[in-house]
Amino acid sequence: MQQLYVSQRSNATSNGMRHLLLRTLAIVAVIGSMASVASAHGDEHEAMGATAGTLPDDAPFYRWPEEPMDWALKVHLALCLIAFVLVLPTALAMEMANNKFHPLVQIGGALIGFLGIVFGWVHGHLHNAYARFGWFMLALLVVQTAANVCFTLGILKKTLAKLRISYRILGCLQLFFTYMAMLLGVIRYLNLCSQGHLGQCISHFARGTALIYGSVALLFAMRLFGATMLDIRRPPELFISIIMMVVGLIGTFTEHNFFQSSDGPGDMWSHKDLQHTFIGISWFAGGALGVFMSWKAQPSNRTPVPSLIFIATGIAMIIHQQDLVMSSHAHFLFGASLVTLGLSTICEITMLASGIVKDRDQPMGIQYLSVFFMCASGMALMGANRDMVLFLINSNVDVATYGLILMSFCFVIVFYFYVLLDVYFAMAGPREPKYMSLEDALDQDSQRTSTSSQTSTLNHEEGSKYGMSPNPLTA
Numbered sequence: 001m002q003q004l005y006v007s008q009r010s011n012a013t014s015n016g017m018r019h020l021l022l023r024t025l026a027i028v029a030v031i032g033s034m035a036s037v038a039s040a041h042g043d044e045h046e047a048m049g050a051t052a053g054t055l056p057d058d059a060p061f062y063r064w065p066e067e068p069m070d071w072a073l074k075v076h077l078a079l080c081l082i083a084f085v086l087v088l089p090t091a092l093a094m095e096m097a098n099n100k101f102h103p104l105v106q107i108g109g110a111l112i113g114f115l116g117i118v119f120g121w122v123h124g125h126l127h128n129a130y131a132r133f134g135w136f137m138l139a140l141l142v143v144q145t146a147a148n149v150c151f152t153l154g155i156l157k158k159t160l161a162k163l164r165i166s167y168r169i170l171g172c173l174q175l176f177f178t179y180m181a182m183l184l185g186v187i188r189y190l191n192l193c194s195q196g197h198l199g200q201c202i203s204h205f206a207r208g209t210a211l212i213y214g215s216v217a218l219l220f221a222m223r224l225f226g227a228t229m230l231d232i233r234r235p236p237e238l239f240i241s242i243i244m245m246v247v248g249l250i251g252t253f254t255e256h257n258f259f260q261s262s263d264g265p266g267d268m269w270s271h272k273d274l275q276h277t278f279i280g281i282s283w284f285a286g287g288a289l290g291v292f293m294s295w296k297a298q299p300s301n302r303t304p305v306p307s308l309i310f311i312a313t314g315i316a317m318i319i320h321q322q323d324l325v326m327s328s329h330a331h332f333l334f335g336a337s338l339v340t341l342g343l344s345t346i347c348e349i350t351m352l353a354s355g356i357v358k359d360r361d362q363p364m365g366i367q368y369l370s371v372f373f374m375c376a377s378g379m380a381l382m383g384a385n386r387d388m389v390l391f392l393i394n395s396n397v398d399v400a401t402y403g404l405i406l407m408s409f410c411f412v413i414v415f416y417f418y419v420l421l422d423v424y425f426a427m428a429g430p431r432e433p434k435y436m437s438l439e440d441a442l443d444q445d446s447q448r449t450s451t452s453s454q455t456s457t458l459n460h461e462e463g464s465k466y467g468m469s470p471n472p473l474t475a
Contacts, residue, residue: 083113097427103152106144121134150163187201219418238294241288252281275316302349337376345370348369
């Protein structure tokens, strides 16, 4: 009885320490987020006008377009949003759920998208990257619709299965190409990446895109495979480390021209060149370490290496100084998002390793923090490029307002894909739980133990009744 009391007391102490740890981590994350917003808001007046630093000669170029949108461009935007953001992704979810109305929805979305592209051409300005990308989107629509008609009508029966798989892959890629089209549209409308900053622009947008799509992939993995994501058969950090390797490679060779000559005084590397280059190297090296540690590991064997890289990079970005105050504050937002992402991921790994998870089929609420702050990091990184900072200064937008705008976009992205998954689950029917909850598993073990003890007791009583020993070895 005393041993049982000691055991219960030790379990209660362990649970109390565990809850204290979780509360401490949550408080640190909240205080860090509030501090980042407060610090950004406190210096908002310094980010305007002459106190923002000496503006470069091309700064007046980055302004809100003076020409208002004509009717053709407005119709183009409305139809393309309806087709590529609402109808066609819904058709993809219906196809994944084997819904019989999928062909009609896909064809309707393709027609709306075709009309939207046509109105974009009516607007004019056909000689730019955004207009040329419209031809690719139109070709993708034609191929996708043709594949839909073929497997719906039973044409090419020998290759029907492969055709359907190809159609689904095209539907998934269409989400990525739609994002690229929207990005090119914003760049074209605001005249970004056009005054000698192309390399930096590509670096910021490519790495930010990788982080945003990493957050979307993490959201899909959690909702499709449960909180522990055991069906992936590898730790999630393996895929995050692969993304980090790609992002590090891009940052090393595109941010400030790694192969730049240093013959003249104007070609010498600054502290910003060294910081961004070595951040890229650290992401590549740390991502390689995470891949090596997770390559053959069990899904439950999570590694904190990506989280440590997030925290270290975030601290570097928080104390990172630029020649423009607004640029320093934009990098501060990026660093604060990375630090919060690293802390929330470590908290998630701690909770999963400690056995607190009661239902392995449903993600924990705290796991969505990693999704959101990974998306926020990508948005802040894309918005910290030099052209966008000059546009903000010319538009008299302070960093606090800018941070709220980026946070709003992050909520919209996470909400969009969350609802898209809900549409799929609603059409596919209720899911059967893959895993037994921790409480049910403990109840089953206790029932199995009590049943075995009852069986041994009955065998002993029957053996004694007939004068037999219950253990043959003692007979």
